[in-house]
Amino acid sequence: MSISIKEFSKAWWTEVYNRIIGATVFLDDYSAECLHWEGGLYNLISNGAVTVKGLSPFETGTGSGKAVFITQATSTQLRIICEIIRRSDITHCTLISCVSLEIVYLEMNEGKDVSDAMLAGKAQAEATSQLENMLKEALKKKQSVVEVVYIPLFAISPTNVVFLTPPCREVYPRFDGKLTPDTPTLDLYALKSDERGLVRRLASGLNSMFDSMNMKEDIFYMGACSSLIAGILENSPVCVSRRKNCSNPVSLILVDRTLDLCGVTGHSSESILDEIMALLPKFPGHTNDVAVDMSSLCEVDLISHPDDVQLSPGCLYHPNDDSCAQTYDHMINKSEKEVMFDLYNKLSKLDVQKSPGPKVLLKVTSQSLEKIISACKGNYDIIGKHLGVLQQALGVVQTLKSPGRAEFQLFMNLERQVQENLAASRDSTSVVNQISHLIKTRKHRNISFENLLALLVHVYSLVGTEVMFNKQHEESLQKSISAAIYEDRASLFNRDFFHMKTREECEVIAKGVMDRLKEISQMRRILHKYNSILKPCETGVGHEYRGVLQQLVEDLVNTDRPEMVDLRHRNEGIKDFLRSGLNILTSKKKTTKHPLDNSTVILFVVGGITAEECKQLHRTVITSGVDNVVLIGSTKYVTPLDAVVDALNIDAHKA
Known part of the structure; x- marks a missing residue:
């Protein structure tokens, strides 16, 4: 590059x-x-x-x-x-x-x-x-x-490997409000005008980025929406003109998020950034950073409620502070323990009276961090000099002490149980019935209905076409969803849409949710090699989730170069057919184009990604030993609840 x-x-x-x-x-x-x-x-x-x-x-x-x-x-x-x-x-x-x-x-x-x-x-x-x-x-x-x-203000770079596109955060693989197109052949003009505009804007932003970076791309894709974006980049007169003048070869791999919604609806602690994003409120007007409560550093009396605007929130990302940029990278790529030690070591160096000096600890807890932060209270000289690390430390402390963390960990365990149940029972599984029971007893168990919807999306995406659920169980589930929507309608997703709904309207919404869940289970039917994401563990004991993106990248960096039959190459068209036809008597067998043929590879996920996925994919590339630069891009970071809103198209209901 x-x-x-x-x-x-x-x-x-x-x-x-x-x-x-x-x-x-x-x-x-x-x-x-x-x-x-x-x-x-x-x-x-x-x-x-x-x-x-x-x-x-x-x-x-x-x-x-x-x-x-x-x-x-x-x-x-x-x-x-x-x-x-x-x-x-x-x-x-x-x-x-x-x-x-x-x-x-x-x-x-x-x-x-x-x-x-x-x-x-x-x-x-x-x-x-x-x-x-x-x-x-x-x-x-x-x-x-x-x-x-x-001026193409299009991309942000949380790390040297990961980039996101905030202006395209609404782009999602959707076709007239559905997750799959109605026709086998898809044309850009088959989309609604707003969907068409979003797809064009993303393709245009990528084109401008390639233009500025002197890149000439080979395009690979998986999924219907990605094929549309690939088509625009391949055929638009502006893009064609740009490629004539650019010289740096790059492979662009576009993948639809909807092919695998497990990765974004799962609750994982592998990257503490995912926990922070899920448990703290969004930074106002933003998608990819959180609002950190700064009141513990200030000598002011604040009314403690969500609408209190007396004090501006803090955040996690501080681009002008190299030390903070390093900590942010650790939040993605290191363990929670390593992040805690990193923050403790940095806080211990602050010149704060009563602050403990640097010392070797066997374990750093939220209380360890809090003790140093509390010593800074009201010391605005120290706060001003070290504001970035204090905000990051507060963000971690507030996450670890969040009332929602127990529920977060509960759903981590539920997801593991679901994986084992599905792997063991397959066709006779009662998982749907069990979730229906959880919905009915959610208030007694202190479980939010939104997270149960995320679990349902997780399950239906996980099983794909491999498991057929009992029809009676699904009918019971639909009734449970309808009743829950009606009971929680005043607060559900904090959206006005549900508040005034009657029982009959809630029944219609519940049917729409079930239809969408069944649609989610069918998303990978177009795939051949990556159609299953519930795999036996390498240890030989139990099963684990291995996502479409993970399987794709493992094949990508495999030195044996296995055939990636599900990854389509945009340039494989009539020109290649004619070329091979004209030379069929004299030419050797055509070699399939491989993304690693170019020194730079950009994997772009249309519809959102998690920090854990970024961590796993980057680690797979690093441990493979390939010399290629592999960048990971997406439209936004997503939490399980963000993923539910996108997958079930809740904003469209509101409209």
């Missing part, structure tokens, strides 16, 4: 900083999350921004008359921008689109035939002209300056 993904992001943020001097800056949540992983609000202020605001119709521009909007340029956001401009005294307006202007042009002209402009390469200029006219109309001033520019 010519540059890393982290450097790709940094270079484009520098372009933003060059345009914000003396301006009021407006950001949407997606851009704000990207900024958080780049350095945060301080980066904008230190580079000349007068003030920074969220992209809201209730905001107005103030100060110098200069405004910069950093946005995904959706139709809703463009309307908000115009509303802000109309109510503000702005004379110089810059619109930074984080999405390719070709994509913005397609969306602004939805339903119109724009193929000529796209093929002729005029879409960017046309989009720029339309957006400039929109801004000028909103400004309504003769002496005003408008500028429209595309």
Whole structure:
């Protein structure tokens, strides 16, 4: 690679900083999350921004008359921008689109035939002209300056190996609201317009990343949604043009999350980051970081309830602190014990009165960390100098002491029991009946219904097509789900959708949940080699979950290069057929293209990934001894409850 993904992001943020001097800056949540992983609000202020605001119709521009909007340029956001401009005294307006202007042009002209402009390469200029006219109309001033520019604020890099794409966090393998398409052959225009737009935006972001990094990709894919993204990257005129000018070969492997939902609905303590993400609230407006309660460091009286906004939350990621970046990497790749020792050693070096000096401990507990943190209370000089490590330590302590941790560990044990029951009983399994009983007795056992739904998704994805559940058990399960939705409707997933539902409406929702669970069990029917993820343990005792991604990467780095029949190569098309046909008498047998033929491989999971999966996949690559650079990308980190919302399409119900 010519540059890393982290450097790709940094270079484009520098372009933003060059345009914000003396301006009021407006950001949407997606851009704000990207900024958080780049350095945060301080980066904008230190580079000349007068003030920074969220992209809201209730905001107005103030100060110098200069405004910069950093946005995904959706139709809703463009309307908000115009509303802000109309109510503000702005004379110089810059619109930074984080999405390719070709994509913005397609969306602004939805339903119109724009193929000529796209093929002729005029879409960017046309989009720029339309957006400039929109801004000028909103400004309504003769002496005003408008500028429209595309800057791909697309990716964040939690580690040197892992990258995520916050602007594409809603991208999920879904086809008209379903997890599988209705037709065997899938066309982009068979999707709903919002689904089509999300897929295009992800493909466009990947294209811009490859362009900036001088990459020319060979595309491999597994899954229907991944095939669509591969098709856009392979055939879009912009992508075709870019590949002609790029020279660094890279293999891009796209995989649908829905082929294996076990990995994201399971409760695991292999990476403490997964526990933290599951047990602490999300950082406001973000998907990939958490909100850490900082009140224990402050000498103030706070009302302890979720809506208290007197104190800004802390977080885990601190890009300007190398020591914190190292600890964050440990949260993914090291054990909980190693993370605790790392934090204790760093905290012990703080110059805090009453703080214990560095010493050798056989075990570091949450109390060990808390003791040092408490010694810092009110000492704002120390807090200011070591704010990053204190936030990380507090995040770990709050996770280990979380009221939800006991339930988290309970579901870890339930999942192990389910695996063994399924492996032992197969066709005659009563697992569904057992979960139905857990749903009915959940309040007595102090178990949340949301986590039981996650367990159901986990089970149906785990068994795939290998197990047929008893029909009567499934009917009983549906009734249990319906009753639970009705009983918990006021608080379920903290969404308004369920609150006002009648019993009859809850029955309809329960049937939809069961239909979706059965659909989840069918996701791997298109696979041949990776259709089973419940495997005998290598020790010969019991069974274990070995995910699709893990099996894929094991085959990928295997020096014997086993055939990966489920991994399709996008370039295997009519050109290859014609080439082999014309040379059939003289040529040798065509060698199948392998991802490791290129020195860099990017495995991108469409729909989310966990820290544990990143850890396992990276470890598999490292221990294999291959020289290739293997990067792991996804649209977002996911927790079991996030995965349930995506898999059961709960947001769509709300709409």
